[in-house]
Amino acid sequence: MKIVDVVVTPIAFEDPPLLNSAGVHEPLVLRCVVQLRLENGIVGLGECPGGEAETSRLLTAAQAMKGQDVFATTAARQAVHRALGNATTRVEERDSAWAPLEVAALDAQGKLVGRPVSDLLGGAVREAVPFSAYLFYKWAEHPALDGRPARSDAWGPALDPDGIVTQARRMIDVYGFGSLKLKGGVFPPADEIAAVKALAQAFPGLPLRIDPNAAWGVATSQHAARELVDVLEYLEDPAPGIEGMAQVARSTEIPLATNMVVSNLSHIRPAVEQGAIQILLLDHHLWGGLRRSRDLALLCQAFGIGLSMHSNSHLGISLAAMVHLAASVPELTYACDTHYPWNAADDVIRPGAVRIIEGSVPVPTGPGLGVELDEDVLARLHQAYLRSGRRRRDDTGYMRRVVPDYDATLPRW
Incomplete structure (x- = not known):
């Protein structure tokens, strides 16, 4: 055809x-x-x-x-x-x-x-795919710029441990998530360590993760790992580069995860040789589709690397693809990431095909992805x-319009 x-x-x-x-x-x-x-x-x-x-x-x-x-x-x-x-x-x-x-x-x-896409990938091994609540430090609103009024949202601010716990509680109440991930690299490490410990106290037994996006140097990452050794399920991309991650990995029992330092096949060998990671976050958008991501899972199994799934801001077509992939990968044993609760209100697919229920998304059973375009x-x-006139993502440029001296150089601490 x-x-x-x-x-x-x-x-x-x-x-x-x-x-x-x-x-x-x-x-x-x-x-x-x-x-x-x-x-x-x-x-x-x-x-x-x-x-x-x-x-x-x-x-x-x-x-x-x-x-x-x-x-x-x-x-x-x-x-x-x-x-x-x-x-x-x-x-x-x-x-x-x-x-x-x-x-x-x-x-x-x-x-x-x-047949559903999961069948084309070898068949689903689970009826629903678990996801983790993706927690963010956030402002109460987008500031007024270029004649545009300030724009608030229903989530409100989250700028300290109490704000993060409140955000997590709402995520759990609304979506039933059974694990929590905090996007870090925003405030001094001591503040973010305190936020993770506050989550552990507020939600005992729930798996916790933090992702500083390489904002911490090796020594800072090692300190954070010591502070959180009995708290974290895994620590994602604390320090820059394969060598930096390897140094951190050698000093902690916490598994290190990445979507940054291993992003194509050429990175696998040095990462394995140096013991830099224990968990890889799949992302079919970055790795060249669903089948190549499925093959990557087998490669990770051969090297004893666990699997989770990376997310960026996305809508329901991507979520459906992620779910079909995750459903067909038995080696994927950690709850996946998703931004969907932050972006679902503007979805381009008709409602009902993908839903987060008790922290998981049931695998669509309709033909193909099982979604319909609106x-x-x-x-x-x-x-x-x-x-909009916008043609590229620029988180740093936007921040500097509000905080002119903002320095995005990594590692920051």
């Missing part, structure tokens, strides 16, 4: 002022939605990070998909890599352009044969992208 057209639609949707080591989330998230059309009219859906550079690569890749057999994804991937130019783009850029196209192809395949919302979010 031939692919006759691929439509790429850049969109923008609202995001709260969530703080991280780079700065703060801007009022709008940039994403792209892919619609891959077959000769019989079936449409497969994909979603990925957006921005001018990402959209340009995706449009080039989309052209290479036309005329391809939707089932011949190996040949289609090779065509995409050739179109992007193996010598002129990094492997991560080629893989990230291919990923939403592969997801859309698998969605279309599933609709053709009447064309009206897609058009509205595309207009929001056009009106």
Whole structure:
């Protein structure tokens, strides 16, 4: 069955002022939605990070998909890599352009044969995929800038341990999450250690994680690990680089996780040789699709590396793809990350297909991804992208408009 057209639609949707080591989330998230059309009219859906550079690569890749057999994804991937130019783009850029196209192809395949994507990946080994509450330090509102009034949200501020505990309690009450992850690298490490300990006291027995996004140096990471040795399920990307992570790993019993220092296959060998990580966070957007991520799980099993799943701000198409992938990977034994509670209000899919119930998302059983595009919302979010004038994510630049002397250099402590 031939692919006759691929439509790429850049969109923008609202995001709260969530703080991280780079700065703060801007009022709008940039994403792209892919619609891959077959000769019989079936449409497969994909979603990925957006921005001018990402959209340009995706449009080039989309052209290479036309005329391809939707089932011949190996040949289609090779065509995409050739179109992007193996010598002129990094492997991560080629893989990230291919990923939403592969997801859309698998969605279309599933609709053709009447089976969910998880079946195309070998079958689901779990009926629902557990997720972790993703906690953020955050401002009470986006400040008034460029003539735009300040914009608050229902979550309110979270700038200290009490605020983080309150946020976690709401996440648990609304979504039933059974584990908690704090995005760190925002305040001095002592403050963030205190926040994790406050979570442990407020929610005894719940697995806890913190991700400083490489904002801590090796010595600071080692100190934090000593403080939290009996508290954390794992410690994610505390220090920069494979060598830095390896030094921390040698000094603590806490497993170290990453989505930063191991982001393509060339990183696996040095990370394993140096013992830098014990857990890898899968992300099909970064690793080149669902099947390559599924293969990566086997490689991690061979080296004794555990698996969780990374998230960035996303909507329901991406969440559905993440769920189908996680459902088909028996080696994935840690609850996955998701930003979905922060972004679900502006979803481009019709309600009901993906829901967080008691901390897990049931695997969609309909054909393909099991989701349906809401064309009206897609058009509205595309207009929001056009009106915004924004063409790339810039957490640091946005922070500096509020805090002019903000220094994003890492490690910070």
